[in-house]
Amino acid sequence: MLRTESLAKTFTLHLRGGMQLAVLAGIDLEVQAGQCVVLSGPSGAGKSTLMRSLYGNYRAEAGRILVRHGDEMIDIARAEPRVVLAVRHATLGYVSQFLRVVPRVSTLDIVAEPLASRGIAVDAARAQAAALLLRLNIPRRLHGIPPATFSGGEQQRVNLARGFIAAHPILLLDEPTASLDAENSAVVVSMIAEAKACGTAIIAICHDAAVRDAIADRLFPLTPIREAA
Amino acid sequence: MTEGYNFAYLDEQTKRMIRRALLKAVAIPGHQVPFGSREMPLPYGWGTGGIQVTASILGAEDVLKVIDQGADDTTNAVSIRRFFARTAGVATTTKTAEATVIQTRHRIPEKALREDQIIVYQVPQPEPLFRLEPSRVETRRMHGLADYGLMHVKLYEDIARFGQISIAYDYPVLVNQRYLMSPSPIPAFDNPKLDRMPALQLFGAGREKRIYAVPPWTSVQSLDFDDHPFRAINAPHPCGLCGATDSFLDEVVTDDQGGRLFVCSDTDHCAERRDGGHVGTEGVA
Amino acid sequence: MTLISGRGLRLRFGSIPALVDVDIDLWPGEVLAIVGESGSGKTTLLNVLSGRQAPDAGTVVYTDPQGQPHDVHTMPAPVLRTLHRSDWGFVHQDPRQSLRMNVSAGGNVGERLMARGARHYDHIRAQAIDWLEQVEIDADRVDDLPRTFSGGMLQRLQIARTLVTHPRLVFMDEPTGGLDVSVQARLLDLIRTLVARLGIAAVLVTHDIAVARLLAHRIAVMQRGRIVETGLTDQVLDDPQHAYTQLLVSSVLQA
Numbered sequence: 096m097l098r099t100e101s102l103a104k105t106f107t108l109h110l111r112g113g114m115q116l117a118v119l120a121g122i123d124l125e126v127q128a129g130q131c132v133v134l135s136g137p138s139g140a141g142k143s144t145l146m147r148s149l150y151g152n153y154r155a156e157a158g159r160i161l162v163r164h165g166d167e168m169i170d171i172a173r174a175e176p177r178v179v180l181a182v183r184h185a186t187l188g189y190v191s192q193f194l195r196v197v198p199r200v201s202t203l204d205i206v207a208e209p210l211a212s213r214g215i216a217v218d219a220a221r222a223q224a225a226a227l228l229l230r231l232n233i234p235r236r237l238h239g240i241p242p243a244t245f246s247g248g249e250q251q252r253v254n255l256a257r258g259f260i261a262a263h264p265i266l267l268l269d270e271p272t273a274s275l276d277a278e279n280s281a282v283v284v285s286m287i288a289e290a291k292a293c294g295t296a297i298i299a300i301c302h303d304a305a306v307r308d309a310i311a312d313r314l315f316p317l318t319p320i321r322e323a324a
Numbered sequence: 325m326t327e328g329y330n331f332a333y334l335d336e337q338t339k340r341m342i343r344r345a346l347l348k349a350v351a352i353p354g355h356q357v358p359f360g361s362r363e364m365p366l367p368y369g370w371g372t373g374g375i376q377v378t379a380s381i382l383g384a385e386d387v388l389k390v391i392d393q394g395a396d397d398t399t400n401a402v403s404i405r406r407f408f409a410r411t412a413g414v415a416t417t418t419k420t421a422e423a424t425v426i427q428t429r430h431r432i433p434e435k436a437l438r439e440d441q442i443i444v445y446q447v448p449q450p451e452p453l454f455r456l457e458p459s460r461v462e463t464r465r466m467h468g469l470a471d472y473g474l475m476h477v478k479l480y481e482d483i484a485r486f487g488q489i490s491i492a493y494d495y496p497v498l499v500n501q502r503y504l505m506s507p508s509p510i511p512a513f514d515n516p517k518l519d520r521m522p523a524l525q526l527f528g529a530g531r532e533k534r535i536y537a538v539p540p541w542t543s544v545q546s547l548d549f550d551d552h553p554f555r556a557i558n559a560p561h562p563c564g565l566c567g568a569t570d571s572f573l574d575e576v577v578t579d580d581q582g583g584r585l586f587v588c589s590d591t592d593h594c595a596e597r598r599d600g601g602h603v604g605t606e607g608v609a
Numbered sequence: 610m611t612l613i614s615g616r617g618l619r620l621r622f623g624s625i626p627a628l629v630d631v632d633i634d635l636w637p638g639e640v641l642a643i644v645g646e647s648g649s650g651k652t653t654l655l656n657v658l659s660g661r662q663a664p665d666a667g668t669v670v671y672t673d674p675q676g677q678p679h680d681v682h683t684m685p686a687p688v689l690r691t692l693h694r695s696d697w698g699f700v701h702q703d704p705r706q707s708l709r710m711n712v713s714a715g716g717n718v719g720e721r722l723m724a725r726g727a728r729h730y731d732h733i734r735a736q737a738i739d740w741l742e743q744v745e746i747d748a749d750r751v752d753d754l755p756r757t758f759s760g761g762m763l764q765r766l767q768i769a770r771t772l773v774t775h776p777r778l779v780f781m782d783e784p785t786g787g788l789d790v791s792v793q794a795r796l797l798d799l800i801r802t803l804v805a806r807l808g809i810a811a812v813l814v815t816h817d818i819a820v821a822r823l824l825a826h827r828i829a830v831m832q833r834g835r836i837v838e839t840g841l842t843d844q845v846l847d848d849p850q851h852a853y854t855q856l857l858v859s860s861v862l863q864a
Contacts, residue, residue, distance in 0.1 A: 106848075108855070110852070110856060110859060147847070151844060152844055152848065153848040154840070154848050154850065176826065176827045176840055176844075177639060177827075179841055180841070198794040199794055199798050200798060212805065468687075469686070469687045471690065471724060472724075473694075473720050473724025474720065476728070480723065480730065480734075481713060481716050484713055484715055484716065484752050549730040551730050
């Protein structure tokens with residue numbers, strides 16, 4: 096479903112006199128349908144950078160990121176912006192650590208939006224969104240409120256609901272259970288298991304050993320690059 | 325004829341210049357053509373544009389009728405008629421049917437005009453978009469591109485505010501399905517007469533230095549909405565003197581007790597009907 | 610096929626280069642933000658793309674719904690004007706520039722319909738009311754003059770007036786500039802929703818990176834008349850490549 100070939104990422108900090116910061120080099124990662132690969136390694140090994148590069152959020156300057164989008168393989172690292180957007184829309188989902196949404200929009204509509212944007216009737220999309228939120232223990236009385244005032248854990252669960260609702264064939268999860276208690280972590284673990292059973296390819300970053308063991312089919316170890324210069 | 329003036333007061337060069345503007349105006353129905361308006365021996369607003377047009381088209385054989393708000397006997401009409409009688413020596417009349425040239429301020433005669441007649445309108449403000457768009461550059465562009473949505477905005481505003489289009493006179497028209505035109509301050513009641521009129525219609529604005537024209541048998545449509553069609557407004561009475569129910573009426577206050585009388589604004593039309601034996605409620609047989 | 614595309618655009622104001630070899634494309638349904646500091650040429654580029662200002666060199670080509678290309682700067686003035694009042698829309702920073710302040714809200718919204726030939730009062734009025742509601746203005750304000758409206762309402766009225774003809778392409782010049790922060794958020798949400806729902810393509814000029822992040826699919830960063838970087842909005846903002854973009858992004862205060 097997703098494969099990288101010799102992927103490399105170096106940041107050039109022009110405001111620091113053009114300092115070069117190599118974070119990723121020679122990454123060859125492959126994930127099959129129904130498989131969950133967890134990126135592992137110490138802080139600064141480039142797990143988040145790899146994740147963001149896979150999503151097209153960071154620009155990979157060398158190597159390829161091949162994603163199965165419908166019947167084609169798209170190279171995210173080289174694709175036109177609108178192609179990347181189409182891939183994100185239909186194929187590639189991303190659940191970041193932090194919720195970043197428009198102010199003033201209700202929680203229910205934030206979660207329903209990925210479905211509504213695919214042309215699903217608003218009522219049906221909202222019904223699905225409500226069910227998913229309830230499963231993640233977000234009570235109905237919060238559905239009508241924008242999530243800006245929610246606790247960290249609540250925001251993360253809203254974010255997860257938004258990420259899972261569209262059933263993307265490939266899902267990127269950045270610390271999906273970091274701010275969750277054991278009960279909610281268990282819900283997320285079961286949701287991941289269900290997604291895998293439906294053939295979703297998942298790439299995750301996960302520091303919680305118990306959760307990692309529960310979801311990972313395979314670990315993909317990353318090590319920090321030693322600065323040459 | 326008074327000695328010392330050129331025929332019909334204006335010099336021949338000026339008349340030629342005005343005729344050229346008239347030809348252009350006839351060629352582009354409804355389009356405002358600039359011309360070198362001259363000083364006339366009467367103030368702006370008294371019909372200087374109409375007089376210059378009349379002077380330019382008048383021939384020795386013409387018979388001239390002049391009306392002011394439909395009347396042949398008001399100061400303005402009498403003065404202009406006498407002016408041309410003196411400076412051109414032409415015959416004058418008050419009878420619509422006998423005239424070959426009719427100069428008018430703010431009315432069209434009730435009797436249908438013929439192909440061998442010309443009607444000359446006095447125009448104070450030739451630009452129909454004048455009150456809506458202050459820039460002349462912009463109104464010219466709007467005419468050039470036939471971009472007349474703004475005029476309909478004005479009609480829309482009327483209906484939104486008053487429930488109907490409240491323009492009682494100088495009601496905007498579209499000439500030959502192309503140019504938006506001010507018909508001069510004639511009552512909206514007269515607008516239907518503009519459409520496919522057999523007579524040539526000429527419009528002169530002296531202060532604004534513009535001439536425009538509607539050739540015979542040209543389509544002239546009053547702007548409206550499909551669900552608020554144009555309606556000619558008139559007082560709901562018959563003429564008090566001749567009993568006519570199809571002519572435009574003036575309201576005349578007869579005393580200080582609230583007494584009033586509605587009479588034909590077209591004095592010639594009213595007189596002709598009374599001569600024919602028609603009598604209204606206030607008339608004398 | 611691109612909706613509008615500029616090639617080799619150049620323009621100088623005296624000795625000041627306003628546009629230097631600018632190439633730019635906009636695809637149907639895409640929102641493109643042009644960001645950069647004051648004087649970087651953003652608004653000039655918007656004016657050149659929309660045919661309001663002729664470039665010294667270069668072409669702007671618009672592809673109509675039938676797939677026919679038209680050179681914006683050589684097309685006859687009536688055609689350009691027709692485009693501007695039907696297929697295109699322009700949202701100014703100051704709504705007073707495009708609104709008619711002595712015409713009711715309903716008349717303002719209805720004008721583009723009437724300019725396009727709508728001649729049924731009740732239909733025009735119904736559409737005007739529908740659009741007032743879409744931009745969250747009470748229907749009973751339809752006959753009020755814009756001068757009784759607040760700044761945020763004026764901007765929303767301008768948006769209703771622009772979108773009533775369902776344009777395919779809208780040019781926006783700092784649409785949220787000069788508004789209170791709370792009013793801005795509401796307006797941004799409104800623009801985002803309407804643009805997405807109607808599938809409108811937009812070129813949005815803004816100096817506010819947060820506005821660009823919220824509304825745009827793609828960003829072009831301008832500096833001294835050049836586009837120095839362009840790409841996916843989140844990529845350009847989260848992983849800026851050009852020195853100027855890095856400066857711009859790092860200069861934003863975090864709320």
